[in-house]
Amino acid sequence: MSSSAAITRVSLPNHVRGGFVKLADFKIEQVAPPSKDQLADNQVILRPIYYSIDPYQRGRIAGVKGSFIESYSEGNAITNILVATVVASASADYQEGDVVIDNDGKWETEYVTEACAISKAPTQYSAEPKDHVGVLGMAAFSAYVGATVLAKPKAGETILVSSASGGVGQMVVQLAKARGLRVIGVAGSDDKVEYVKSIGADVAFNYKTCGNYLEAIKVAAPEGIDIWFDNVGGEFLDAALAHINTHARIIICGAITQYNLSSPDERYGIKCLTSVLIKKASIHGFIIDEYYDTPTHVAFYEEVSQLYRAGKITYRLSETDGLESAPQAFLDLFTGKNFGRSIVKV
Ligand SMILES: NC(=O)c1ccc[n+]([C@@H]2O[C@H](COP(=O)([O-])OP(=O)(O)OC[C@H]3O[C@@H](n4cnc5c(N)ncnc54)[C@H](OP(=O)(O)O)[C@@H]3O)[C@@H](O)[C@H]2O)c1
Known part of the structure; x- marks a missing residue:
């Protein structure tokens, strides 16, 4: 079930064209949670567990057209890859409790999305949600x-x-x-x-x-x-x-x-x-x-999950707590403060 407590939302009020982004360029606020009653057919409510923090997001913050991915729109939540739990579903493909990947999920601690925008985490390679933004991310x-x-x-x-x-x-x-x-x-x-x-x-x-x-x-x-x-x-x-x-x-x-x-x-x-x-x-x-959902992706999952399970590779994470920490975690990528793959846990 989705909760009735306020949720956290991180948005971008204005594009930041050039120079280093600052903490004040992000807006962190508490907003009303989505309600199960508002779900249309084939929609789900997700509660993120781990957010991926990535350097490429700088380009989306700039608001410049013609890149390989759309810019963030001003006033809306930041979006990026995340792993989440389904907390309510109006889709036959997803049930409450499913762990899913949303490659353009919202920086909100609960949100509504279309079922076609997400995929089930490939738990055959790892049952640990963190791995899907970490060693298998x-x-x-x-x-x-x-x-x-x-x-x-x-x-x-x-x-x-x-x-x-x-x-x-x-x-x-x-x-x-x-x-x-x-x-x-x-x-x-x-x-x-x-x-x-x-x-x-x-x-x-x-x-x-x-x-x-x-x-x-x-x-x-x-x-x-x-x-x-x-x-x-x-x-x-x-x-x-x-x-x-x-x-x-x-x-x-x-x-x-x-x-x-x-x-x-x-x-x-x-x-x-x-x-x-x-x-x-x-x-x-x-x-x-371009390589998602290709035989190369399967080969990656198979090789890296096996090496990881066998203890033959390691994967260091730079993990912070709470969605409120995501803007600073993002800024830290550009000063080298992260040590390992940057992720945020909720
Ligand atoms: N082509 C793709 O599809 C694709 C996919 C994922 C990532 N990438 C790119 O791959 C790179 C690494 O991404 P990641 O997620 O693994 O990030 P990361 O390496 O975990 O974190 C960024 C690191 O960049 C280094 N850095 C920051 N500013 C620098 C500067 N001015 N000069 C030299 N090094 C600097 C810092 O490490 P030090 O402390 O060592 O300086 C920082 O910790 C990024 O350029 C990212 O955009 C591309």
Whole structure:
């Protein structure tokens, strides 16, 4: 049954076009809960259990048209991936108590949605709701697609991965290691560097203290880089291009250094692109939603759930409590305060 107590709602009053988003840009309020009586056919009431907090949401906050996903609309609740329990259902496909995934669920502690917008959590791979935003969630799946499908890794090759302790990066490190690669991880603090080594990186270093990027990458990868899995873009992406080997694969997963620019004029201009020509390399950008509900998604679930159950991989979460903590958790992604995959528990 849905409750009658007020629920929490986090919305975006106004788009924030450029620069860093601030806490005051979000509105947190208590509002009346949805009522079971208002459910139309094929609607359900969901109560989120875990919210996913993701860097890509910065783009949706900007309110710019033409991206791969719609902007948030001003005044409405923020939306993103979440795992929830069905608390009331007017759909034959869902019953009270079902655990579901909503890839565009509301930052409200209870809300109404259409049954066709959700899917049952694949509990055959894990009965733990947290895993569906964690080790089996979107960031981990992105690592799988980029590092194992697009990068076509071969044992003995060298992979470099940026933001290596994060939701995507820590899975790249472990999947690459499991495929016999030499793994170099880059992260923004010494404790993150230690973590990256502890999960299998052969070499890891702190990009904030390493000095000259070109030199630091040369020392870490004297044999050159065969796969460059990039989450950050900008100057570090550029420096790594100078060290790629013949037929290198460059996987553009993210570009977090470029998400909070005040204006497009501040975009970092890549200088080492001729390396791609000289080394006959390929650059592959991707957005993970194209791979949902495909055989690749099933292969990911099977491999990663087995490795996880067998204790062969680990997955660090950066977990905060209560939907009220979601805006700060989001801001923390851009200062590196999260350590591991960022999620909010309700
Ligand atoms: N293509 C896709 O479909 C897809 C899917 C998921 C995620 N992504 C992208 O993948 C990247 C990682 O996502 P995630 O969810 O796993 O996030 P994450 O790595 O868990 O968290 C973000 C991390 O980025 C690093 N960072 C923040 N600002 C930075 C800066 N100015 N320079 C360098 N590093 C910075 C910080 O780590 P440090 O402390 O190490 O600096 C921070 O902890 C993001 O760019 C995201 O947009 C893409």
